[in-house]
Structures are given as C-alpha cells and as structure tokens.
Amino acid sequence: MARISKKRKEALSKFDATKSYSLVEAAEILKQISYTKFDSSIDIDVRLGVDPRKADQMVRGVVALPHGTGKTVRVLVLCSPDKEEEAKAAGADYVGLDEYISKIEKGWTDIDVIITMPTVMAKLGRLGKILGPRGLMPNPKSGTVTLEVGKAVTEVKAGKIDFKVDKTGIIHAGIAKVSFDASKIADNANEIIQTLVKLKPSSAKGTYVKGIALSSTMSPGIQIDKSTIIGL
Incomplete structure (x- = not known):
C-alpha cells in the first residue's frame, strides 16, 4: 500500500472526502489544501453518460472562460x-x-x-x-x-480553451490557478459545465452529467454537488 505523505494527510483532514460541495466551496477548499511551491493549476473533470466510441456521442467543443486560465499560452x-x-x-x-x-x-x-x-x-x-x-x-x-x-x-x-471527451467518457480541462479568487474559479468551472450541457448529444440516454470534481496539481479531488448547479 502506498504511503500517504504528511502534506496529503493534512490536506485530507481539511475536508470530508465523502461529501459533495458547491463550486465555490470546493474552490475555497482547494485554495487551502494546495501545497505546491508554485501557483498550481486547477482542473475540472466531468464524467459524462456517453459512449465516445459512437460518433454521434462524441462531445467536444470550445469555451471562453470568463476569467481566463491564468496560464501563459504560447x-x-x-x-x-x-x-x-x-x-x-x-x-x-x-x-x-x-x-x-x-x-x-x-x-x-x-x-x-x-x-x-x-x-x-x-x-x-x-x-x-x-x-x-x-x-x-x-x-x-x-x-x-x-x-x-x-x-x-x-x-x-484571453482564455478560450477546447475540450474533448476521452475514451472513458470524461472531460478533463485546466480552468484556473490556485491564486484566483474562489468566485472566479467557480465562474470558470460553471462556464464549462454549462457549455457541456448545451452540447448534450441527442442520442445520449440516461444521466448525462454523472459526476464533477475539481482538483489542483497534486491535491485530492473535491466532489461537486450537482444539485447546486443551475441546469443540472
């Protein structure tokens, strides 16, 4: 069994891993538990109820994040x-x-x-x-x-990014930096979620957005409570 580092134990102690949080709450937690010496990136992972092997269920698109990504894009x-x-x-x-x-x-x-x-x-x-x-x-x-x-x-x-569902049905995207205000991290996360909702394939059956998590570089993932997001 892999040994959990002291910093990771400390990070895990600051939130309940069995609980789901709103986007703003999750962003605030990430700001507290990110312990890298650099300005960590914040990523969103959205698990979709689609089969990417089927052409009519491939989800891909672009989104202009309201606060940019915080990254220098070459x-x-x-x-x-x-x-x-x-x-x-x-x-x-x-x-x-x-x-x-x-x-x-x-x-x-x-x-x-x-x-x-x-x-x-x-x-x-x-x-x-x-x-x-x-x-x-x-x-x-x-x-x-x-x-x-x-x-x-x-x-x-200015912060326009493109995304594409992977073969396991998950969207991964970098949306912010830990140095961002929690409200701006939440705004960026919500923007990509709302874009994904608009891109729902007509052939997708059952629950479309199955799960959402936010994480920063080397941090644990924070589960998002879908009921707190408009449109889900």
Whole structure:
C-alpha cells in the first residue's frame, strides 16, 4: 500500500472526502489544501453518460472562460504572408509557415496552440503523427482553422480553451490557478459545465452529467454537488 505523505494527510483532514460541495466551496477548499511551491493549476473533470466510441456521442467543443486560465499560452500561427502582421499584432508568439513546419518535422513542439488557415491545412497533413498525439492539430471545430487569425489569437490568449471527451467518457480541462479568487474559479468551472450541457448529444440516454470534481496539481479531488448547479 502506498504511503500517504504528511502534506496529503493534512490536506485530507481539511475536508470530508465523502461529501459533495458547491463550486465555490470546493474552490475555497482547494485554495487551502494546495501545497505546491508554485501557483498550481486547477482542473475540472466531468464524467459524462456517453459512449465516445459512437460518433454521434462524441462531445467536444470550445469555451471562453470568463476569467481566463491564468496560464501563459504560447501560440504559433501558420499562415500566408498577407496574414502575418495581423497575427503578430494580436499577440502570436510565433508566426510563419514553411520554416515552422520544418521545425515541427524535426521534433519542435514548444507551443500550446497552433492556429492556421483553411488554405494551409493541406501542408499540415504530414504533421498529423507529431501534432495529433499532443493535441496540437488545428481543427475548424475548435476555431483554430480560420481566416480570422488575429481574432483567434486574441481569444486563445484571453482564455478560450477546447475540450474533448476521452475514451472513458470524461472531460478533463485546466480552468484556473490556485491564486484566483474562489468566485472566479467557480465562474470558470460553471462556464464549462454549462457549455457541456448545451452540447448534450441527442442520442445520449440516461444521466448525462454523472459526476464533477475539481482538483489542483497534486491535491485530492473535491466532489461537486450537482444539485447546486443551475441546469443540472
């Protein structure tokens, strides 16, 4: 049996693991039990009553978090020369095309999001094996394949994130930092939950949102009381 560290024992003593909490209560607890020396990320996990193996039950989408994620997002824009100034003005960290495609082919993936144009997507096809497993492949559904590259960069920098249900039926997403006010953490969590509700597949039967938990880096998970969330 794994040994529980002193800090984890202390964290577990500050809340009831058998109880469910409101989003604000859970956020307040996380702020108390996060003991990393850095500003920990806060993640939400939502277990959905869907079968991701069925195409009509695949849940994926984007959401603009009202308070951002608190993370510095490194954005690469792969575009034609006429769009480069627009991308740079919006705050893109890297802008170009062939030179960056070449760098990626050689193993460079020191970025968080790639934004590109429909006319450029054909060139990215051969990068699928590199970008796909890292979740970096641009996709029209997530707004990262667009002619409005400047707008896309601005939204990503402001806290727009994309999410996708995994093979076990769970949505995982980073939504805040421990340094955020509890109310802002709760706002961000509620925003993604409400977005998921709107994306419920018509073919999904039974309970759609089965469980919700919030956790920070290396902290225990806090179960959320669904009855405290509007729309559930």
